[in-house]
Amino acid sequence: TADPAPDMEGVTAALKAAMANGAPGAMARLTGPDGVRTRAVGVRDRVSGAAMDTRARFRVGSVSKTFSSVVLLQLVDEGALELDAPVNRYLPGLLPDDRITVRHLLTHRSGLADYTDKMFAQTVPGFEAVRNRVFGYRELLDLSLAEPRTTEPGAAYKYSNTNFVVVGMLIEKVTGKAVGREYERRIIEPLRLRHTSYVHPDTRIKGTHVRGYLHPDEAGAPLVDSTEQTVSWAQSAGAIISDPADLNTFMTALMTGRLLSPRMLEAMTSVTPTDATNTRFYGLGLRRYDLTCGTRVYGHTGTVQGFYTYAFATRDGRRSLSAMANTSNRGAANTALGGTLEAAFCGKKPA
Ligand SMILES: CC1(C)S[C@@H]2[C@H](NC(=O)CCCC[C@H](NC(=O)C[NH3+])C(=O)[O-])C(=O)N2[C@H]1C(=O)[O-]
Numbered sequence: 001t002a003d004p005a006p007d008m009e010g011v012t013a014a015l016k017a018a019m020a021n022g023a024p025g026a027m028a029r030l031t032g033p034d035g036v037r038t039r040a041v042g043v044r045d046r047v048s049g050a051a052m053d054t055r056a057r058f059r060v061g062s063v064s065k066t067f068s069s070v071v072l073l074q075l076v077d078e079g080a081l082e083l084d085a086p087v088n089r090y091l092p093g094l095l096p097d098d099r100i101t102v103r104h105l106l107t108h109r110s111g112l113a114d115y116t117d118k119m120f121a122q123t124v125p126g127f128e129a130v131r132n133r134v135f136g137y138r139e140l141l142d143l144s145l146a147e148p149r150t151t152e153p154g155a156a157y158k159y160s161n162t163n164f165v166v167v168g169m170l171i172e173k174v175t176g177k178a179v180g181r182e183y184e185r186r187i188i189e190p191l192r193l194r195h196t197s198y199v200h201p202d203t204r205i206k207g208t209h210v211r212g213y214l215h216p217d218e219a220g221a222p223l224v225d226s227t228e229q230t231v232s233w234a235q236s237a238g239a240i241i242s243d244p245a246d247l248n249t250f251m252t253a254l255m256t257g258r259l260l261s262p263r264m265l266e267a268m269t270s271v272t273p274t275d276a277t278n279t280r281f282y283g284l285g286l287r288r289y290d291l292t293c294g295t296r297v298y299g300h301t302g303t304v305q306g307f308y309t310y311a312f313a314t315r316d317g318r319r320s321l322s323a324m325a326n327t328s329n330r331g332a333a334n335t336a337l338g339g340t341l342e343a344a345f346c347g348k349k350p351a
Contacts, residue, residue, distance in 0.1 A: 003319060004293060006030055008037055010343025015041045015323070017336035023308075023325035024213055024223075025052035028340045029244035031252065032319040038244070044210040044326060046223070057195050057243045058210040058324055059231065061302025063311045064240035065164045069106055069285020070254065071171050071182045073264045076102075080174045083267070087166060091173055094166070096145065099153040102170065105163040106284040107272070113147035114160035115140055119233060123329045124216045124224055127305050131229035134201045137172075140165045140233065157274050157282060161237040164285070168236025179236045191253050193246040200239045201230040209241075212306015215329040223327070226306035238304055247311040247322035251299050255317035269298055269315070287312075293346035297321075301338075308334045312341060319345060 008030075015026040025042030040052040076083055083103040087095050090102075095112075104110040120126040144162040151158050168179045175182055180198035188196050195207065205227065213223040231239035242250075253259055260268065271281035271288045281288040289297050289312065299312030299320075306328055313320035323340040327333050 003033065004345075004347030006032065006037060006345070007343040007348040008039060010348070011340050012039050012041065014336055014339030014343055015039060015325075017339060018308075018325040018333045021333040021336050022215055022330040023327040023333045023337070025210070026323070026325040026337060027052045027054045027244065028321060028323040028344070029054050029248055030319070030321045030344045031248040046211070046213065052210070052326075053208060054244050056208045056210045057205055057241050058309070058326065059205070059212065059302075059304045059307045060240050060242050060247065060309050060311070061234070061238045061304035061307060063242070063247065063300045063302040063309055064234070064236065064238045065285045066254070066300045067183055067187055067240055067250070068164050068167045068171065068179070068236045069268065070259050071179070071186050072102070072106065072167055073260050073268060073284065074186055075171070075174055077261050077264050081170065087170065090170055094141070094169070097149075097153060101153070103284070104153050105166050108157050108159045108163055108282060109151070109154050110160070110163050111149040111151040111153055111155070111158065112160050112162040112166070113144045113150055114162055115143035115147070116161050116233065118147070119143070122217065124214065127214060127224070127226060127229070130233045131226070131305075132203065133232055134230055135232045135235075137165055137169045137235065140235075141169075157272060159274075161234060164237035165235065167285075171236065183240070187250065187259065191249055191258070193242065193249060195243040196246045196250070197241050198239060199241065200235055201232050203228040203230050205241055210307070210324065210326045212304075212326050212328070214305045215327060217329070229305065231304065234304070238302065244322040244324065247309075248313070248320040251311055251313035251322075252317040252320045255298060255313045255315055289341060291342055291346050295345045297341060297345055303328055303334065305329075308337050310338060310341060314345065321345065
């Protein structure tokens, strides 16, 4: 069946709703059989007043988890490690439970607590305490291991950044290379993602970029410019910088089999429900959203101080959408931004 024509007025309305809910600006880029469509509203810089720009770079937060998952699954494809092997086989003694497997990390079923819950319990103080800090992977894992486990290994889905910190440790152990080098060698260079980088622990976003604005917990308190930070609290769980075009190229390349074997892509897109709505699912470092028109889209979301991101593609890779609002700690803005998916992939509602 023909793809429904995207509802670009609906995309614009979702971007404006994100602004109405506290984002200084928002943008979206849809790549499809009829070419590229972009929309931008508001500003990428509140001081200069520079308009939001769909060629500008920003922090993608946990969309980084899909990049990390691709690297690890390529290593599985190459026989360097096994999905159902204990993590401790490759990192002896690292985890307190030999039953936690590589697959448990990628599916958020390890039971390892998420250290960011406590780290960011108070949004702005938590952010200010870490924005210039450089953490070692081991430090982040120790923060998690100081907390009780959330589930028996494999027993339930419980999202945790810690899982993708350990994925980063596995990548570096198995390859002997820094994780940023593996992103470049295996994804960024082959796909020519010219505006995608992993610059940890540098705090700057190079080139034309969006400034991010964090809402404090206190109602009415002024926005905090959170653009510059090391993102060392996340690293392989959330420190990638990219732009809308590169994210669409990445998700389309992933879905069209340019990055993984058919068997591994099948494993990555094999999902389980993450909530009771039965429309949100998680595979291996990859989300699946089932939209109201029956279209299933695969990708990831991101929340990093000052930036909300959605980056999704259809299973055949023919259509991809990335959307960003330059704020965070404002759930209503994130939900509004998510409205771009229905508008872009399901098109106009029947009159
Ligand atoms: C599962 C998520 C939502 S959280 C996870 C990761 N982001 C973080 O862990 C940052 C959490 C604190 C962000 C901060 N919030 C607070 O400090 C609240 N006190 C804000 O809104 O800027 C990411 O990205 N993932 C999102 C994802 O995968 O979509």
